[in-house]
Amino acid sequence: MVSVLTARVEELEHDREKESKEFVVLEERVKSTENESYYLRKRVNLLETQQAISMSNQTRANRAANAYSGTTAFYYYLDQPITNPSEENTIKFDKIILNEGDAYDPSTGKFTCKTAGVYVFIWSMGEVAHGDVYTQLKKGGDTVGWMITGDTLYATSSTKSAILRLNVSETVYVKISYFESAPTIWEKQTSFCGFLLG
Template sequence: MESPTTGDLALSNHTRDTRAVGPPPAGPIAFYYYLHDPNRRPSHDYTIRFDHKITDVGGPNYDTGSGDFTCPKAGLYVFSWSIGEVDHGHIYTELEKNGETMAWAITGDTTYATSTSNTAILHLDSGDKVRVKISYTGNYPTLWEKFSSFSGFLLV
């Protein structure tokens, strides 16, 4: 291999990830998906797959099959999720980054249908994965469709 000073082989300033998939997007990155149908009795350790797209700018970066948002560009991201429960059960959720819990939310009541939300600001590198996962359920809950959503955007 020629030395980079000879000019025969120009070395790129890109990382291995950007060489493999191309340069990161230059414009805005944002997504918003919600759950279209109820999910009755979701199990512990279940990744929620929000299946109805409202917005996915600069992507698609959210995968409805896996439930993962894959970061296309390093930066500071804001994520928000809401979980609705309609059958008087309890659902504990976690926002995970690459399998590590970053934030939590609890919804549920024995008398009323409930909904809760949480927001987290995370620094991500290109290729990082973020998802909403159920860590615990009680009293046979149902994820309430249209009241359960996941969104995020690149802040800076």
């Protein structure tokens, strides 16, 4: 009888030791799982933050692109009078009032289309009582507008406009085509502007 009980005790102690070891293994697995879960949560948070930043940057880029594509307008006038104009001379309007879209270059006097569409252009010429000035609005090498300004007795000014369809990279500018006597171009009355029709 004693031997049976002893065997039973030993069996129970063996089972308890085995269960204790299994419990330790389970505890370690639980801790490992918790650690993995913690690092996975951190990784998910990091990826979500990066995605939010990327989407925010893309939204700003899209807004900037849309703002640019919808806003093309410029307005310049002469800063100094032209006392000795020459024929076939492109007028370089160099005093900026507005240049949204940065399509007009005062160093060349030319507007270069960046967004295809229909544009309105207006140019004005002033002359200080010394003769006549003939100007043309040019689209690339083609003349699309004409204007005469001047008088030998009185200071005068004239304004003309044109509506043009432009493709990307096409240029528009104002050119002196002819003059009589010795005209002086009146700077503050001489301007060039244009804008993209919405």
